[in-house]
Each structure stands twice: as structure tokens, then as C-alpha cells.
Amino acid sequence: MAHILSARGLEFAQTLVRMNTISANSNLELIHFARDHLASLGVASRLTYNADRTKANLFATLGEGKPAGVIVSGHTDTVPWNGQAWTVDPLSAVVQEGGGEQRLYGRGSADMKSFIALALANADHFLASDSPFAVHFSFSYDEEVGCFGVRELIADMKDGGIKPLACIIGEPTLMVPAIAHKGVYRYRCCVRGKEAHSSLTPQSVNAIEMAARVVGKVRDMAEGFEREEPRYEGFDVPFSTASVGQFNGGIADNVVPRDAEFRYEFRNLPTADAHQMQSEVIAFAREKEATMRKVAPDAGFSFETICEVPSFLGAADDPVTRLAQRLSGEQRTTLVAFGTEAGLFKASGIPTVVCGPGSITQAHQPDEYVSITQLARCEQFLRDLATTREIG
Secondary structure, eight states: OOOOOOHHHHHHHHHHHTSOOBTTSOOHHHHHHHHHHHHHTTOOEEEEEOTTSSOEEEEEEESTTSOOOEEEEEEOOBOOOTTOOOSSOTTOOOEEEETTEEEEESTTIIIIIHHHHHHHHTHHHHHHOOOSSOEEEEEESOTTTTSOHHHHHHHHHHHTTOOOSEEEEOOSSTTOOEEEEOOEEEEEEEEEOBOEEGGGGGGOBOHHHHHHHHHHHHHHHHHHHHHHSOOOBTBSSOSOEEEEEEEEEOSOTTEEOSEEEEEEEEEOOTTSOHHHHHHHHHHHHHHHHHHHHHHOTTOEEEEEEEEEEOOEEOOTTSHHHHHHHHHHTOOOOEEESSOOSHHHHHHTTOOEEEOOSSOTTTTTSTTOEEEHHHHHHHHHHHHHHHTOOOOO
16 A cells, blocks of 8 residues: 655655755754754653764653663764765755656755654654554764764663664665675775985885785785675675775875875675774785885884774564564565664664665765655654564
């Protein structure tokens, strides 16, 4: 049966999309909107902040006093749109025809403000329900740049003695429950060499050339994963990957460069160890330092972690997966290529599934959109969650 999106659900989605919460900005406008709306319903919110208090997570329990229930989780930040060829204002939240359907356009419409908006718009359904379970809202900051905010939220939840039974993360999966994704581990490598005139190369340590050797190591590892790693069928790329995304170094053609820097990432299967991958890179670099330091004692490599988003691995027979299938009307499950906060919730002992409206193929793109049909399905999913009497 086709579901119809409520006017309130659409209004809330448009309101959130119109807020500019790219990761470089504060998200407090959105968080305060959510806090104040919940407060108007008599629901208190727990806020946890970043170091300079420009960003916050929100955690709220609807059904206080009921046994532990299900977390409904989403991130509030979005990626920027600089340089993208949009045909609408990214903050317009306009609804218009596209591809034979009605769509809500704007940055974050699919990834993933609409899910948060529908949860808030239907908060009264959770409060009025006679379900034996509470529902917890979990809205985080800085997911797009490394899942930083949710770590504070989870720690605060534990400090508060809150022990949810399950977690549903509303990332865009076309409302098909996703039970696994790869990890995302990003690092920066800085190389210090010794400069010299390019006619005197034996007196120098060329930072770019030494960096290039480690870049080659990363590439060799990537080829090894593709050639040798056991396949995990269901992923678009069924093996771990490695790639270098940025490289900087040098000041002139006739100066042997003293400094170089590059950034790289691993996207590991749930069955692979990204920390071991990074250890292999570091060990390779350390082998090169002995030769470098014969010329310049302070030459060498330093490494910095940019982000570590753990992989996620659930199961088709997990009670939370069965719950999501029942609520979505989907018999199948899927695996997704993108990273989410699911691995962090799972690592904290909370069974988790990823299921939300829209498609990741629209996320981060110009003219990002989510169909009104998908939003209607998600709203019905949440309303049915409000009345559920069992997990599984």
C-alpha cells in the first residue's frame, strides 16, 4: 500500500535542509531546533559538545521510564557544494518534478537530514504509543569528517547508564536494511629530508622521492588486496582498497625538496584489519629512514591519523535486522560501500542496522535529492516503530 508523506514531515525536512550545517560550520541551529521541539513535547535532551562548544550532539529519550528501547540515529552535518554544478540553490529545499516523481532537493536531503526531520516530526507518535519500549533520538556532529561527534555521545550515554537494545541508523539505503559496510581509515604522512641545490643531490635527502617510495608501497598493497584478499561478496568492490588522495612537496625545479606530505586511506572489509595495514606502511617507512639519516640525522617520516571509522558487520538474523525488515516491508538485506557510525554503536555493544530513505548515489552530488515516495515510506517505518511490541 502506498504511503502519503505528512505535511508536517515535509515541512520539517525542508526546515532542516535550509540550515547550512556543512562540517566546517556549527550545527547548533539544527540541534537547538530539535531540542526546542522536543522540549515543547515535554522531552528533555542531553547535549554533548565539541571542545569549543560550536557543535553538539543531541540524545533524547521518548518514553522515559519504559524499558530500554531502540536508538533512532542520524548525523546533522553535510558535505559542502563548492564547485558543483547545481541547478537549484543547495539550501532551497525545493520540491519539484524529476524523473517522473516528486523530489525534495538540497544538500543533506538524502544524506541525511530528512531522516532526522521525520523522526522529529513524528515524536508525538512515539510519546503517545503504548509500546513497551522507549525510543531514543541520537543526532551527532562531524560524521562526514570522521565520525567524531558520536564518540562523545556514546560515552555520555554510557555515563548516564542508558543501555539501548538496538540502533537504527537512517543513512540512505532506499529503505533496504544494510548489515555491513567497510571501514574508512585515513592518514597523513609528512616527510622531512634535506634541501640542496639540485646540482648537489648527493648532499641532500629528496623528500618527494622518499615519499614516493611509500606511496608506491600503498599502491602495492592495494594491488595485493585485489589480487589475493578473500572476496566478500555483496560489496560493489568485494576486497579492501587503498589509495592516495593528496600529495604536496617542493618549492622549485632546481631545489631538492626538504619537505613533502601526502594523504592516503584504507577501506577495509569487515574481515580485514586496517590497523595492521597501517603498521605495514609505517614499518616500510622506518626501513627507509636509516639511509636518509646517514645524510641528515633529523630526516624521516611522521604519521598522523586523520580519521578511523571502523567497519560494520551485522547479520541477517539479528533481531534489529528482522525488525527493520518488518518495518520497511523488505525481505532482503544489503551491504553498502559507504562508512557510517554503525561500527561505533556496534562496538559499544548495541546491535545495529542501517536503514533510511534515499540513495547514496544522490548523496554528495550536485542537485542532491530524495524522493517524496521514499520519505513517505520512511515516515511509515517510524510510525510503525512507535507501535512495535517486540524487537526482532
